[in-house]
Each structure stands twice: as structure tokens, then as C-alpha cells.
Amino acid sequence: MSDYPITVPTGHRIGPWTVERPLGAGAFGSVYAAVRSEDSSADDGLPARAALKFLPTGTRTPRQLRHLRDLAEREVELLGRLRSPRLIRMYEALTVDDPEHPELDGATVLVLEEAADSLQTALPGLPAADRARVLTQVCEGLAQLHGAGWVHGDLKPGNVLLMADGSVRLGDFSTASELEGTHAYATAFATADYTPPELLWSDFGEHGTRIRPTADLWAFGVLAHLVLTGGHPLPGGTPSARRDAALRYARGDEELRLSPELSEAWREIVGACLSRSHEDRARGAGRTAESLLPRVQEAAEGRPARRSRRPLLTAAAAVLTLAVTALGVTLLPDETPRAKAKATPKAGATVTATAAGYERCTPRAVCFFSAPDGGGEMCAWEGDDPDWFDGQTDCSWADRTSARSVFNNGGPDPKGFVHVAYFAEAGLQRRLGCVERGRRQNLPTPAPVLSHTWAKRC
Template identity: 65%
Template sequence: MTTGPFTVTVPEGYRVGAWEVRRPLASGAFGSVYAARRAGDATGDLPAEAALKFLPTGTRTPRQLRHLQDLIEREIDVLRRLRRPRLIRMYETLTVDDGARPELDGATVLVLERAQTSLDRLLAAGEPLDGGPALLAQIAEGLAQLHRAGWVHGDLKPANVLVMADGSARLADFNLAAELEGTHAYAPLFASPDFAAPELLWADVTERGQQVRPSADVWSFGVLAHLVLSGGYPFPGSSPAARRDAAVRYAQGDDDLRLAPALTEPWRRLITDCLAPGHVARSRHDAESVLRRAEAAAGAERSPRLPRLRPPRWRRRFGVAAATAAVVGGGAVAWSALAADEPASADPARYGADVLSTEAGVPVEFRRLIVDAAGACDEPSVTPALIAAMLKTESDFDAELADPANDEYGIARWSGHVLYYWVTDAERPDGGEPQPPFPPETSIPALGRYLCFVAPRVSADLPGGHQVNLALAHRSSDERVNEWAGSPPEQLRPYADSVAHYLELYTPDAG
């Protein structure tokens, strides 16, 4: 969004739900965003301040309304289903009911986490951005979280990157986002010329929209990274249309890629790979690998002027900056954690101390992997303590475990045909099944992804505790756990008891 004329005009002091509108923040083609504060008589667990995104669903032609409703539903679907540390949060949705104001009557209002500014505003001066490498690593993290959950953003650009008061980044504006169906997703025919992958110009279009792939987001990240680090676009031209034509000439092999000379070599290589002219070449560099390389490049360039990269963070739903852990029935743990803001040089034995006990015997060499793996989603039951308890029960933290009789290997006892579904594209050799041995760097993040996937599919109301039942799903399946209704087969009871025991042991004392 930009700060041009406002699509939806809302007067200061206007009340909608529990919110009182304050000043305008930004506007785009489909809606406008206003700062808001919670009214004094509001109840419930809502923040004191938020951003209200007004979408005028009641004031367009029928054809416009159909398109707009599709965009609104896409954004709401993403924000309701995905809660990730690098995606902007949505607290609630409202509908304006005000017949006295026909221009507002029927408008949909998204109540969102309040940001400090946006990346496009920070770049408005046209100069390289101080702290840009660290910010890009966080943007890559958000993109990886989105792709990991099976979604394509579809419109990654500076206006859709929000910067919070603490300097951290959030991805926003998901009205062009699309959920993957195999290798493709279907998105509306909208694109920002400077950031759209060239193949989108000749992509297949069906009645459901335009076919897009995750590699289109990777292209957008490459353009954005070049802009952040150099202050200019990677393709020449004085207008978006001219730069779009230059990008097409490059994609068709009629021109070379000429990146800014000021880029350091790690960023030059990463941006070059992100801007591979064809989808096939670009898809070798998925969002997970982009994230790892961006973090490495940002860390190598760390200086007093740049913000330090921090470990993944988990916040309470409305931003409470404290970690809480409480052991409840059957060994299940209800928590919302904020990993300690430790610099990368902090004692590895203390990494994630607020969310994983430092005195219970979890091997130091696996702490970062375990804590980071739990940050793959915001599912309250997916905690570092649960992952550690499962690894202890599965293998006693034995990274070299090999059990050919059961076709299980490594610290999490994966079978290759199962692990296949929980690793990144880059970890599948030639697209095939991973082959043992499975190192902890592969096995532990994959376990986090699996738990994030299965958590909403296992009933939280079953006896025995939700977390223990998630561990049982790893040993069987979510369908079977739900069928057992809290009474697993006798042969799995020792496993469940062990996970429950270590879960309590590895959870830090909340007192």
C-alpha cells in the first residue's frame, strides 16, 4: 500500500466494533488502512492499538464486487489459517453496518497488528537501507514460512513488507495469495510489474485465474533484495513498464543480467540465483535455501550499524513479551513463548532457555535445531520441550541410529518414504526419496514441520494431553489417534508415558 489518495475515507473518531479510528496510514487500489485504538469500554483480549484495513465491499459494481470479494477472502483465509512470526497478525474481522454512511456501509474491516512503517517508505529516499541485510533475512524467513505452509504470496514488494517498532519485518497484504495444489496455485490476474516473474506474462490462465508457482515469489525476493541493498532495480528503465520490458528481454536471452557493482559476492550470487530467467532453474533455489543463504550473508556483513539477527521468536497472540509455560493434564503443555533475544554469539547451552530447560540433559549441539524447529508455526502445542521429549524417546538423541529392520534412521527415527514429505525440495535428491543416514539438520526441522501440520488435525479434547497425542501421531497417524479417543494400543503406552515424562522434565519452570 502507498500513501496516495485514500480508496476508503473514514473520519477520525469513527467507531467500528471495539475500535476508534485515528489517523490514516496507507491506501491502495482495493482498500485503506487507518491507525486505531481500542475503546475504553472494550472487553476481551485485544491490543491497545491496531491497524484497521477497510475494504469497500458495499460500494462497487457487481463485477467489481466479485473480484474484490475474492481478494478479501484470500487475505482472510491466509490470516486466519496461518499464524507465523514473520506474517502480520489479524485479530478479528468486522463488517460496517452504517446506513447513514453508504460509502462505508457493508465494508469489511480487517483488524491487524500495528506496524511502525513499511519498507517502501524506508526506501523512499532511493538509497541503500541501513540494516538492509538483516531485514532481508527476516523477509526470507517470512517467505519460507508461507511456502512451508503451502501458500504463494503472489505480490511480494516493499509496500507489502511492514516494519514493526522493534525493527523486525512482517509480510502483509495477502489478497493475491494462493494455496498450492501440487506444484501450482491459481491467483487473480494482478501483478506489480517491477516484481512479477517474467513467466507470469505467458502463464496459463484458466477460469480460476493465473497459474503461479513458489518460484515466482523467489524472483520477487531477488528484485526486492537488489533494491534494498543498492537503492535501485536490477533491470534498467525509468518506469515500471520499461523495466518490465528489460526483464523480459533478459528472460528471453536477449540481454544479460547487470547487477549493481556495490553488491557483496554472497548477495550477488543469491540475487543472481533468485533472478534465474526460467522457472526450472529458479526452482532449484526454494525459499528455505534462500533463507539460509540470506541469513549467512547478513551475518557476514554484521556491523554496529546493522541490527543483530536474532533467533526465531514466538509471541503471545497479542504481543505480550514474556514466555509462559505450564504443565497441564497428561503432560501436555500450553505455552506461548518468546525465545530469548540472544546474539548469535551467546552461549549455545543457553539458547532458548525460556522455552527449553537447560538443566535436564538436552544435548547442547541439538538445542538450536530443536528450538528453531518449534518455530515453524504458532501452534501452541508444538514446543521445543515436545520435540526434545520425542527425540529422547525415539532415539535417546542418537544421531547415528540405524534400525534397518524397521526402516528407521537418525535422531527422529524417520523412514525415507515418510521423511520425503517433510523436507524441502533442496533436500530431495533429484526429487526422489531421501536416503539414510538422516542428519539432525534434516531430521529435526522435518519433525517440527510434521508436528505443525498434524497439530490442528488431532483433536485437542482427547484424554492424555494434546502434545502426547501429537507424538503418538508420529508413531501412527492423526486419523488413528482420533479413532483411539485417548486410549492408544497397549504397545504404544510406554512410548506415550516416556514422552509425557520428558515433556515435563524439559519444560522450564514457569514460576
């Protein structure tokens, strides 16, 4: 097993676990199947079987050791903080204490859920009816990661794990990076076939390579094309040839030629994910997998591709404004046809009293209002929204007037995400401020709030 970064003998004991056989290896770690020893406690909450991921130390240079420790710490931190149904579960982290085996001594061992298979080995025999379902669950995993403020950085078939019950988990977070605003820093390069062009030529600085969630969307586009058609979306018989094709495509020297086997909905998704640049990808597919997920779910269900409502609404409003102007009628800001239609009850409708002001905001939500003191129109969310015009809540009034007040009516959160940071641009860019849990306040200026995220601290 010379291709394994670290070799562990069968029968080796680490904590309550006994190594059985090798399962696979990556660039930085080796994974082994293990069984809980018979003499261990049955009341420790651990399963009978697990997968042990060994991240080595061994006889390496100080720089290599720092790099390996950083990779191990990132994965332990992510899996220790996140408990999402589409991410592989970590039960505990151990350290090998075995001076008699220097190559093992000091290694970090992650005790993980044992998967039945990986997509890499299962893909050739995966039934066609299951492929869209697998992609949907992969996108759900990315959405959970992005929503928690992390970028996977190495999405590929080998890191998509298939569980015994048929569900899907994402694994291998040694190259995952936590976002610092709009980007993160990756400490290692990912697989070339799944790396977006802008990262193939990017500089590796003191903190690593700058990476954004759209890098995962590029990888998802490649993965979706491979899963649905059996082939890569870029030409070439080797990874290096496909990397060169990706660079030519990014420069505009080559067009993207997707397989005719893709349905129209999947063609739009894959094409958007494989946009030439981060900026184009963010506009076409979204800045995170949270924005992309509804489209993937619709494509998997065979429904028509979802299109953004904003351009259509904007165009319709412009045409109507021209028409009424030609008739000599002036529409005041609060008298737009859409606003009047909402305000005017249908004939025969019963008008009932409703909550007013801040009281309209339901528990566990954060609500922004178009007027001071919780007045005017309201948009409410229980989760993050990196784009108020393209998320599950279409806050269309923010396109014509700025948010003037806010109420954070969120409840306790086991992970501590109880405050709300808000931003002047989609994609959580240009932070404007933060509102603590339970606080209702007027915004100091007519802030052009266009995105927000739940945060642990203000």
C-alpha cells in the same frame, strides 16, 4: 484522499475500534490506525492499538463485488490459519454495518498488528548494517508461507512491515494464493516491477493466473537488489520501462547487469532469483524460499556462498568408479566407497548397539528407508523437504536406490498437518502416495521418492 479505495472518516467506530488516521492504501484496500475505545472490554485479549484494513464493497458491479469478496476471503483465510512470527498478525475480522454510509456498508475490516513503518518509506534512511538482516527476515516470512502451501504474489517494499521492536513482518495477503499441487491461481496482477517475466505475458483464465512459489523468489531478488544497492536490477526510469526490459531479458535479448555493490554471495543469490524462467529459477534458487533461506542467512552473516554438494559428490563418485574399473575391480551397489566408509568404524572406535529398523525414527519425524521393514539407510525429517538433495537433510542414498519403506512418527500438530504425502520428483511433483500418522509400511513398489510434505489428510 482520492487515491484511497475506501475513505473512512476520523472517529468512525467499528466494533471496539475508533479510527484515528490513514496509514496507507493499496489497489484493493485502505489501512487506518485505530485505538481501542475506552468503553470496550479490557479482557478481550485485544491490544490497545491496531491497524484496520478496509476491503470495500460499495456501489460496484456484481463481477467487481465477487472479485473483492474473493480477495477479502483469501486474506482472512490465510491470516486465520497461519500464526507465523514473520507474518503480520490478525486479531479479528469484522463487517461494517452502516447503511448511512453506503461506501462503507458491508466492507470487510481486518484488525491487524500495527506496524511502526513500511520498508517502502523507511528504506532511504535504513542503516546499511540492518539491510541484510531485514532481507533475511523477509526470506523467513516467505519460507513460512511456502512451507504452509501459500504464494504471496505481491512481495514489494510496501508490503514489508517494520515493527516497533525492529523485527520484520510480511503483510497484504489479498493476492496470496494457496497451492494446488505445484502451482496456485492468482486472481489479481501484482506490481509489475516485482512480477517475473513469465507472468507478464501469461493468460488470465477462468481461475486466474497460474503462479508458483518461484514468482516470490523473483520478487525477492528484485527487493534484495533494491535494498542492498538502492537501485532496480533492470534498466528503466519507470515501471513500464523496467517491465519491457524484463521481457527483453526473458527472451534473451538483454543480459542481466547487477550492481557492483553486491557482494559475491548476494550476487549469486540475486542472479539465481532473477533467472529468466521458472525452471531456471527453480534450479538456481530453489523451488521455494525454504531452499533459498540457508543461502540468504549465510550471505547476511558474511559467510561464503553455499554451493550444492550433489554435483561435487556425483563427480567424485564417477571419477572413483572409473579408476577402480580400470583396475579390474567391480563395486556392488551396497559397496560404494562412501557407503563402506560409513560402515567401517575408525581404528580404536567403540562400536555400541543402536536401535534397528523402524525404531531408529525419532518422535515427530517422518523417516524413509532404503530397504523394506525399516532396513538399510534412513533419512529423517521433522519438516517438509521439496528437494531431498538440496535441503537441510542431504538424502544422498536416494540418488542410487529407491525408498522401500516409511514410518510416519509425527506427533500431534495444532494445525492438523500430521500425515505425509510423498512425491516422485523434487518440488513436490508427481504424488506417489501418503502415509498416515503413526503408520509404518513398505512402499508398494521401489518408489523414486525425492520430496515430501506434511498434509492435513491423505
